[in-house]
Amino acid sequence: MGRIVPVVRRYPFVLATVAVGVGGLALLAADRTELSRWVVSLYALAIAAKHAWSMVVDLRHGRVGLDVLAVMAIVSTVLVGDHWAALIVVLMLTGGAALEDYASARARREVAALLARAPQHAHRVGADGTVEDVPVDDVLVGDLLLVKPGEAVPVDGTLEGSPAAFDESSLTGESLPVEHAVGDPVLSGSVSEEQVATVRATELARDSQYQQIVELVQAAADTKAPIVRLADRYAVPFTAVALLIAGVAWAVSGDPVRFAEVLVVATPCPLLIAAPVAFIAGMSRAAKNGVIIKSGGVLEQLARIRTAAFDKTGTLTHGRPQVEDVELLDTGHLDADEVLRFAAAAEQYSPHVLAQSVVDAARARHLVLPAASEVEESTAAGVTAVVDGRDVVVGKASHVAGVTGRAVHEGAVVPGRMTVYVGVDGVPVGRLVLADEIRADAAATLARLRALGVRHEVMLTGDAEPTARHVAERLGVTDVRAGLLPVDKVKAVAGLPDRPVMMIGDGVNDAPVLAAADVGVAMGAKGSTAASESADVVVMLDDIGRVARTVAIARRTVRVALQAIGVGIALSVVLMVVAAFGLIPAIVGATLQEVVDLIAILGGLRAVRPGRDEKPTAGARDPHDGLVPMAERVTAQR
Incomplete structure (x- = not known):
């Protein structure tokens, strides 16, 4: 009972619709047919009026949706006397929010698991050897912490005492435990495997790896910018086609019932859920792979990337001479x-x-x-x-x-x-x-991006020309712009013709160009806060291969969303044509449309699963990899 009350409060119109349906059936059983018709019809018209008003508000804000078809279907079925079909359409409308919440929760499962695992407390060892439990925000740099088997490391630190194995799957996606020796850095969020580990805190909770991931995920989830709803692009033409088929069916048959029967099967309101659900699933899967995509619009841009621009030091190379x-x-x-x-x-x-x-x-x-x-x-x-x-x-x-x-x-x-x-x-x-050493997977990442549709790669760096050329030649990059100041990088990105442009970099000097690119990607594991805040995508791990994997996730997500929309619209059009010949009664058509909507939504949820093109970038060392020149820019700094 305790679980039912919040659900009822959240979706009151669903309960009301079910109650009206049960009441109408009860009146029928009591031989009160006329009263049953009036109760159901008036309720259906009231819901139609409510949605019509919402539709007017949306139009005033420049948004066009498919609710117009649902409203017209309700009104027309009531007018032709098929009030039960109208009630089914109402159930579809009022249940749309509940269905969207369920599908979104399913799509967000990786993000939800990520947030649920955020450490809340730490076992701090005092100077006298006693252990006390303290809130994770009270842990100070230098504190000695105990991490019990199955617990997450609360803050970033270094391993002390004895070697230990950690499950880092929530951070890196690596399914196997990772062995760490004494003195190795240990990231917050990694889980101690089979023994008590001793960790010396090197960062505060707010500056630790896992907390940064959590904050970025929450910011992405709470953003007010709407997820790009690909289905909205089809709203106007779909509405026009539906009204055309319904009008022709009425005109040819001379029966207004045909008009209602066509519109009943042309009310794919929950169909619009398919695209957002797919986008949420894609963002969730990226988060599981240690990459935060800050909005659905960014994900859509990632799927269409044609130019990849790279900073050199710290991005293509390790940035550490x-x-x-x-x-x-x-x-x-x-x-x-x-x-x-x-x-x-x-x-x-x-x-x-x-x-x-x-x-x-x-x-x-x-x-x-x-x-x-x-x-x-x-x-x-x-x-x-x-x-x-x-x-x-x-x-x-x-x-x-x-x-x-x-x-x-x-x-x-x-x-x-x-x-x-x-x-x-x-x-x-x-x-x-x-x-400076080229990253082992840099060449493979560039090759993977080319396979994913990137047609142009460019290196934008403040290093001297000989240094930049030396690295570029080893990676197969032919377009090199060297000796650039931050403002020069912004101008270079603005002038790149093959768009959208993705810029990958790290460090505070990359913040302006990351903000200026169509999609800015910050290597956040070692990059500055400014770079992470300016970027649209943050790679929380020191792994450039995640960039190519994220583009692959984005491409699959958009492909799945379009497929779900296409299937839903195609099925609706087929049903409309059949209904135009009077072969589908309104009440049957309304039920079939619910099935179509469910098929479309389940199609969108396929983005939860990885596709065949989302393989990790090969980590094998390129034969040309090795120690490559550190920039003369660094020399000048000394």
Whole structure:
């Protein structure tokens, strides 16, 4: 009983229609035929008047729907004396909202499961070893947390204590457990498998991966922008055809009943649910794959993408330079490991991306980094420090030369690679050669997009021409626009002729061009908040292959929606033609139309399932992949 009351309150006209039908039948059983006809007819006309008024309001706002056919069907069947057929049409109208809610809930099941799994509490370990349950919003960076088997990690953190396996399917779609070693990052939302895991919080709840996904999903679900209803495009021609067939049937037969019988089978109001349901299902499936599509209109645009524009650093490449080699400039002083150790010790306090790369390289070689003192960083030049009592300078060749007072022999560098020079005690002793790595699945992603109908790929980057060309050649991209500022990228996207254009990028400098593109896609796993907010699509994982998979989901979703609409309209037209010959009584026609609507809606729900063209991008490493040049732009920043 407790469940029935909310349903009744939500759909009162459904209950009223059923009640009127039961009352009408009771009056018939009591031999009150005339009163039964009046009760059912007046109720049907009242509902028709209500929908007619709503239709007028919609027309004033420029919206055209198919309710006009339903209203005319109700009125005409009442006028010709077939009030029970009118009541069935009324049931279809009043039950449309309930049917849409059911279908939408079915389509949103992945999103609903995603939101339901959002962690609410955390087991925090105190300084004395005691464990207390606290709201997830109270967890602070540095807190030690326990995650029991079957529980979701509440915030992003690093694994401590012992290795553990986690189910990351809600984040990545990966069905198999993922093994993590001590020190590995662990994302919120991943579920501990068979043991208690110990995690050190590295982010607050609001900044953690899973919470960002939840917030984006909720924002997409709550958006006031309507889902593009493909069926609306067919509203006016379908209405015109229905009225034409009904009018001809009346004129030829001379029987107004034919007019009513045709309109009864031409009232596919729930048919309009098929397209939104398909779109919701597509957005839900994308969310399951770690991609947030912010509206149905975006999904429709994705299905028609013809040009894909890419930022380079952080999108086609990992955006994190790696030390490829340590070259000695003065072999009489230090060996390669010592040069790297001094450079990393001086750089370990700098937030610069190159500094972190140097430190990571030293730690990868298991070098112990001593503390540095008197650290001074010069913008766009380098850093000086005292390490183990020795003066160290790291940075551009000109900076090292200026500090040491000695000329630095720069030598030849493979096109696009960048170098960081090191001086110790007034002597230039070596240089570090850094490079950025192409993503393993970048080439496969581009090939997949071409197979999905993308005709033009372009790279838009702030890097120097040689660096950009070097990466583009390895990926097969022929249109390269290098040395661009953010405003130049916006102009470039605006000038691309083959539209719609999808722009994929990350970082705050990509926010303007993501907003300017027909569809902006932010690599949100490492991208900035500004980029994610400006984009229409956010890839929550560091996986560019998800872009191609999302386009495939969008294409299937639109295809399923159009198929559902086509089947519904085709069946309705066939029934109208048959009814025009007087072969379908109005009450039978109304029942058959309900069946047609259900078929169309079930067709739209097929978008819940993946299609054959939604295969993950191959992860095999391309033979041309490897360390590729880091931009001279980065060199200039140091």
